[in-house]
Amino acid sequence: MSRIVYVNGNYLPEEEATVSIFDRGFLMADGVYEVTSVLDGKILEFPGHSARLERSLRELDMALPVTMDELLTIHRELVARNELVEGMIYLQVTRGNPGDRDFAFPDPAATPSTLVLFTQSKPGLADNPVAKKGIKVISIEDIRWGRRDIKTVQLLYPSMGKMMAKKAGADDAWMVEDGFVTEGTSNNVYIVKDGKIITRQLSQDILHGITRAAVLRYAAEAQMEVVERAFTIAEAQAADEAFFTSASAFVMPVVEIDGVALSEGKVGPVATRLREIYLDESRKTAI
Known part of the structure; x- marks a missing residue:
């Protein structure tokens, strides 16, 4: 079964997932991320990770395109769709795709942030020898x-x-x-x-x-x-x-x-x- 990932509101097979070459995360490393662990099919430390994500976004004047409740739902949906028992969920938010390369930040009203999440299965994560x-x-x-x-x-x-x-x-x-x-x-x-x-x-x-x-x-x-x-x-x-x-x-x-x-x-x-x-x-x- 192909891994299911999340890209800007859509759940899709990883081989179909794309982000624009003009995305500022790709061109400028203009983005933030979080990694949460999953044990027994459950997400660890989500409140802490979501609070730090909000802080990182605020420090860079960047917007999160979903609410925190919606973000938790996305995490849980990815765990379910990928039957993830033990591993991680990677989340990345970038300043989005303004349509061309420029050092100046784009207008957030005209350029929505890019949101990407994917899972990584890591059996034995807790019992790492x-x-x-x-x-x-x-x-x-x-x-x-x-x-x-x-x-x-x-x-x-x-x-x-x-x-x-x-x-x-x-x-x-x-x-x-x-x-x-x-x-x-x-x-x-x-x-x-x-x-x-x-x-x-x-x-x-x-x-x-x-x-x-x-x-x-x-x-x-x-x-x-x-x-x-x-x-x-x-x-x-x-x-x-x-x-x-x-x-x-x-x-x-x-x-x-x-x-x-x-x-x-x-x-x-x-x-x-x-x-x-x-x-x-x-x-x-x-x-």
Whole structure:
């Protein structure tokens, strides 16, 4: 069966889905996106993702062509039509197709936004064996634009970062600016030292992760101490544990940073427990 996708009000087979070559998402990376996970056929963290989507659109003066209730209905319809049990739903909104290429924004009254959604089936997402052995990361310079709190489709440098990591025999890269770690290529990052969970504070320097917010809330409820501040690569290499969070990986342990193994390269108890808590709690609130 062909995957069914959503494009501007229509559900159609993926091979029939098209977007204009003049769409500003294609020409200018003028768009935002969200990724929600699906477990047991239910959508995780939708309120958080929809709120962040609204914020991203507002920061870029871009319109969402449907209501949030309609957007939830589209998500559920795609889950049903594709019989999605475990995986993700990708959503992208662009400033649309003004009919030609121009740096100036088009009149939103005359150029409707483009809305695209599609599913990705990922069996075993929750039971990913990588979470039991952890991943290796390298550090790279963070040269992205300054508004990383807006979840835009400008993902070329993060993609390059992942390829740098792959070339170095690692799994991902942590980006560093002015001597301090900002975030991973597609995730928020953490270290654990003497029982304290340390992660960079929210600002325009990092994405305000939905999974991040949930994990920190669950950590506090579990009486774990959380410190929100920047840290260096050297500090991370001397940590007891490290991990990252994202919508698709949940909580993922990191066991090596720039060739230095943490705790003899073994996955630590804090990351393991937080992953268990997150999966349990998120399943309870899935819709």
